[in-house]
Amino acid sequence: MNAFTPISRSTPIIHVEGNRVFATSKDVAEFFGKRHDHVLEAITDILKMDISIAPNFRAIELPVKVGFGIRRDRAFEMDRDGFTLLAMGFTGPKALKFKLAYIAAFNEAIKRLEALEAAPTVPALPDFTNPARAAIAWAEQYERAEKERLAAQAETVLRIAAVEAEEKAERQVMASSKASCALGCCDRAPVVSS
Secondary structure: OOEOOOOOOOOOOOEEEOOEEEEEHHHHHHHHOOOHHHHHHHHHHHHHHOHHHHHHEEEEEEEEEEOOEEEEEEEEEEOHHHHHHHHOOOOOOOHHHHHHHHHHHHHHHHHHHHHHHHOOOOOOOOOOOOHHHHHHHHHHHHHHHHHHHHHHHHHHHHHHHHHHHHHHHHHHHHHHHHHHHHOOOOOEOOOOOO
16 A cells, blocks of 8 residues: 655745735645645534634635546635634644744735735825926835835735745645556655655
8 A cells, every 4th residue: 555645835825815815725734734625624613613703714616627627626715813723723743833834924924915005105295395396206206116016016926926836846746756656666655845
């Protein structure tokens, strides 16, 4: 019988959409090296205990490639509080380290989102004693603020792209490991650590 050790990613995936910061149950399961169906059961159990926490979880469907088609699997999006409630039940030697990494990623995403929202979109009015000079100063101030905002957005996009690239590479390693084991080339899948 082939033994398989799931590969957990080294960087938590946090999504920012509009003014929402969230993680998906699928990403959390992969990061903690847990089966997604077990994470779904844990979320369902939490929601059964206290329905007042339902706003922290949003039921969604994720597309999953199957052969030449796509099926839609059940999942949840969860905010920082929802993640915290879920992760409280995770135990084991690596659990604390993983929890802290996810909490730090949530806090960083929220901090960046707040910084973007707090950035002034319209600069303060300059001194109008010389209207031409005032117009130039105002335009320069607006241009600087816009460049800073675009730079912050670009940095966020680059970080997300880097995490997605890492996730894709890990999936490819996992797929090739599974394929070689399915062909009987090894007794167990290699363990890949980051």
